[in-house]
Amino acid sequence: MVNNLLTIDLMELETEKNLTKKYDYTLPEGSFNLGVPNVDLVEPIVVSVVVSKEEQTYLVEGYMRTQLKLPCDRCLSLDKLELDESFKKKVLVTDEQVDLKEEDAEGFYRISVARLQLQELLQEVIEFAIPSKFLCQKDCLGLCNNCGTNLNESQCDCDKESIDPRLAVLKKFYNEE
Ligand SMILES: [Zn+2]
Numbered sequence: 321m322v323n324n325l326l327t328i329d330l331m332e333l334e335t336e337k338n339l340t341k342k343y344d345y346t347l348p349e350g351s352f353n354l355g356v357p358n359v360d361l362v363e364p365i366v367v368s369v370v371v372s373k374e375e376q377t378y379l380v381e382g383y384m385r386t387q388l389k390l391p392c393d394r395c396l397s398l399d400k401l402e403l404d405e406s407f408k409k410k411v412l413v414t415d416e417q418v419d420l421k422e423e424d425a426e427g428f429y430r431i432s433v434a435r436l437q438l439q440e441l442l443q444e445v446i447e448f449a450i451p452s453k454f455l456c457q458k459d460c461l462g463l464c465n466n467c468g469t470n471l472n473e474s475q476c477d478c479d480k481e482s483i484d485p486r487l488a489v490l491k492k493f494y495n496e497e
């Protein structure tokens with residue numbers, strides 16, 4: 321999805337005297353596709369970007385903050401995560417058919433048109449900022465393997481010593497005797 325409001329025309333910088341330009345955005349929930357499954361925006365994304373033209377490249381420096389809602393890796397309950405990220409990218413406009421997805425060996429993002437898609441750039445920053453293991457609390461107790469009870473909220477009657485689901489069936493049989 322391309323959000324046109326989030327496109328920076330790098331050619332603008334060619335006509336600027338000081339060759340540096342600042343862009344500020346506030347992106348409300350619903351106007352931005354995070355591109356990460358199970359993660360939602362809770363607060364608008366506030367982003368500020370400064371683009372400077374260097375010799376043949378553009379330096380894109382920015383700062384963004386927002387709040388996300390995502391499931392805990394252990395208990396699956398939704399919890400908030402504050403993001404407060406600064407980022408710095410070097411962009412090179414080339415004739416090749418490429419996009420912003422990958423940095424090359426010299427650390428440049430190559431784009432084929434002199435239009436910077438902030439949507440993609442922000443998606444990448446956000447994706448990178450989300451921890452690979454997100455917990456609602458440091459010592460989250462998770463879900464019972466047997467009955468699925470959220471152990472942060474209540475205890476269940478399952479015997480915590482045997483969590484082997486193959487044994488759970490047998491145990492149920494004996495308990496009913
Ligand atoms: Zn949890």
Ligand SMILES: [Zn+2]
Pocket residue numbers: 464465466467468469476477478
């Ligand atoms: Zn249980």
